[in-house]
Amino acid sequence: MVSDFFFPQPGGVELHVYHLSQRLINRGHSVVIITHAYGNRTGIRTLTNGLKVYYVPFFVLYRESTFPTVFSFFPVLRQILIREQIDIVHGHASLSSMCHEAILHGRTMGLKTVFTDHSLFGFADTGSILGNKLLKFTLSDVGHVICVSHTCKENTVLRASLDPLQVSVIPNAVVSENFRPEPERASKDHITIIVICRLFANKGIDLLTAVIPRICAIHKTVKFTIAGSGPKEIDLEQMREKYRLQERVELIGGVRHEQVHDVMTTGHIYLHPSLTEAFGTVIVEAASCGLLVVTTKVGGIPEVLPSHMTVFASSPSEDSLVESTLTAIKLIENGEVKPSTFHDEIKDMYCWEDVARRTEIVYDNIIHTKNDPLIVRLSKYYKGGPWAGKLFVVCVVVDVIIYFFLGLFWPVSSIDLAEKWPVKGLDVLNDEEEDNQ
Incomplete structure (x- = not known):
């Protein structure tokens, strides 16, 4: 290799x-x-x-x-x-x-x-x-x-x-055994949206920077946890300072792969705003951890997960991503999806x-x-x-x-x-x- x-x-x-x-x-x-x-x-x-x-x-x-x-x-x-x-x-x-x-x-x-x-x-x-x-x-x-x-x-x-x-x-x-859901770790008081990726432009970080303030303004109980490092990290920090979202947007920096599970299981939704993606392994890991995935409909992403595990943004745009994220939040609040069942399906799909x-x-x-x-x-x-x-x-x-x-x-x-x-x-x-x- x-x-x-x-x-x-x-x-x-x-x-x-x-x-x-x-x-x-x-x-x-x-x-x-x-x-x-x-x-x-x-x-x-x-x-x-x-x-x-x-x-x-x-x-x-x-x-x-x-x-x-x-x-x-x-x-x-x-x-x-x-x-x-x-x-x-x-x-x-x-x-x-x-x-x-x-x-x-x-x-x-x-x-x-x-x-x-x-x-x-x-x-x-x-x-x-x-x-x-x-x-x-x-x-x-x-x-x-x-x-x-x-x-x-x-x-x-x-x-x-x-x-x-x-x-x-x-x-x-994915190694599904390493990405088991732990619903007891997620907060009952608010909805946590997880983002784990390299903080580069092609991963849609500019889109993410524009979307977060709008979602936080609409939903007062939503929090974000963002893991990753890269040149766009400074943009996220400036956005957090500008809109005073220090208590609601957590930037934890780069994490090792063995820490990804621990980060994901603290959330309810995984947000993947990528502008180009051939596959997207991280969204499979997120679904395996029992997270509802919100992602852009680009590249090979539509091939990866069944429709009941994902909420697609119709286009990689700010308005579309906000709309799809709000839809996912509503699904979680109303209990219309059962992300806890995703793990067993992923285990049979990817090995x-x-x-x-x-x-x-x-x-x-x-x-x-x-x-x-x-x-x-x-x-x-x-x-x-x-x-x-x-x-x-x-x-x-x-x-x-x-x-x-x-x-x-x-x-x-x-x-x-x-x-x-x-x-x-x-x-x-x-x-x-x-x-x-």
Whole structure:
């Protein structure tokens, strides 16, 4: 697994990589994670079940994305892939430079590759155009692509000009046991609305800043608890000061994932004002904790939860979000919904074991396919565009040359192979699955 985004940073991609890796280990596979160094966290760390994480020191450019170098990552990556006897390179996230480079270098080494897209992007602004062209380059010669929702699949297919048959939809999941409802923790005197997200513009924080004063003015018994950190935190603080809502709007800052349950169970409603979202794992966690979810009808969010668990804003606008939030408050006050029953439904809908099993099918389908000759690979990249295609071909040729010289100066025989962590045998696992069935 390769991605710029992993622990100790919290987030949906980070959780996906971790839980998928753990379930694949439980199914008998050997998994390692490669990411960049986070502060003093460098080198090799071993997590639960012997999950090995390589924290490679690279310069971070923006929001934990490393500076794209194309080729300088290759020597380190080659050493790790050979040392760990890797068969499949699985990259995560469109904005991860390490992911894109790992897929390119993995194909040069003759390994199988998979890419999982967790985000939605546009087609009009300069950043999206450049990002989509980079995605087209990376996915020109990838084994298979996974998206976390059907909306995400449509977006990725268009952005990278992919054959839809080459793309599968495998959603995120939650550990439902960690998100059990505790209704006794929620206040009986007032309604608490919970918000947990990174405080960035794309998460709808500007919308949230405008909505909170209006809701507080209408409902005197409503309080807000907002967890998260980011550049928009100052806007929330200024809003709270301006409208004198210190007693009704609590800003608790960033929280670790293991604290999310404790925050959520103090509320009645979860408010998710995001402007773009491919899936939205946090709303599944909120519903599992027994919260009624109020959210915008954008991206893949409408696919995530049944209608009785959500109140949708018809558009990502201030008036619409206020109206939907007031509707949810009324439903809670009148007892017209039973959020306490949501947990049992979520437990049956989203399971990491199911995600791992479906991902394993993708691996099985590509692992036995023959690798294309170099000339066929180059022809795929050449179709990337009149100018971009030629640049893609040059990059691949240079990558092949670098791989040749790396093998010349650091032959495979000079690289020590890592000892494998003992894993549960698949025969035992299959027996347990049969017993469960």
